[in-house]
Amino acid sequence: MAHNIPYMTSQKRLKSCLEKIKEASTPELFNEKFLNEKLDMKGGSARTLPPYLKRINFIASDGTPTEWYREFRNPTLAGQAAFKALKYGYSDLFDVNESIHKKGDSDLKGIVAQVTGLDHDNSIITYIVATFKTLKSFATFEEPAFTTSVITSGEADSYQENTHKNNIPPSNGRESVGLNIGYNINLNLPATSDIAVFDAIFKSLKEHLLKD
Structure with missing residues (x-):
């Protein structure tokens, strides 16, 4: 039985959307109107963005931005928020290999094929791998070192x-x-x-x- 792993067919659209989210103010609702008027993203492929952002927990089922969305707009927390979204949206892949974000294309493709049950040459696997890598490009994986702030x-x-x-x-x-x-x-x-x-x-x- 194939797993329903999220993917986008246009990585350019997804990357542009994530970059613009950082620049625009947080909306009350992330909907088609916000996409068209504030992010200047229109057309059929743009309409697939809200469902994808729901799958990675950047927006809730009712269209309201989540805390991870707000963290992603914070330059200090953006990389960590993207990593949380990656692990949430692709939990099936991380269940197979918790270090999958460190794997190369060949290993990643193999794990996607294993989880979905699709043939290796299926175009959906190509889209999943590409989308995974697009979101991963916004993530950081290093834990911050502990710091102290004291009055000497x-x-x-x-x-x-x-x-x-x-x-x-x-x-x-x-x-x-x-x-x-x-x-x-x-x-x-x-x-x-x-x-x-x-x-x-x-x-x-x-x-x-x-x-x-």
């Missing part, structure tokens, strides 16, 4: 000194008895199930940032 003791001393110089009165009308500066530490942890990675991260924090 030197910055705290400078802040306190400037406060006294400017003679900023305390908000409650009482004499100021000092300034307490705390640490704000923001961590973006890597996606891993290896507990040793987290042990090493927090051990480093304790040794270098959390000393008295």
Whole structure:
């Protein structure tokens, strides 16, 4: 039984649509009117775009843009959003090989044929492979390294000194008895199930940032 894997027959249309989504404001509804008037995409092939975007969870069944759609418009999150869409829309392929996005054309085509049950020379396989690669071209696969943002003791001393110089009165009308500066530490942890990675991260924090 063939699987219903999403594909587009025009990769130029799909690529253009994804690029324009990043530029245009997020609509209340992603429909044919939005395609025609805001994205300047018309014709028969343009009408196949909303169904495809639903299949990759960029727009909901009622035509409203999803959170992934909004993330895709954010330059910082766009690559990750595209990868989530790729894994969602092509979950049948990822179920066979979770690293399929790293495979070459021959391996990719073979897995598509295996999942769909179609002959290798079937044109639909060619469209699926091409569409997969088009969406993949917008995705990023590297996990961001963890980062920290702290107020150092030197910055705290400078802040306190400037406060006294400017003679900023305390908000409650009482004499100021000092300034307490705390640490704000923001961590973006890597996606891993290896507990040793987290042990090493927090051990480093304790040794270098959390000393008295």
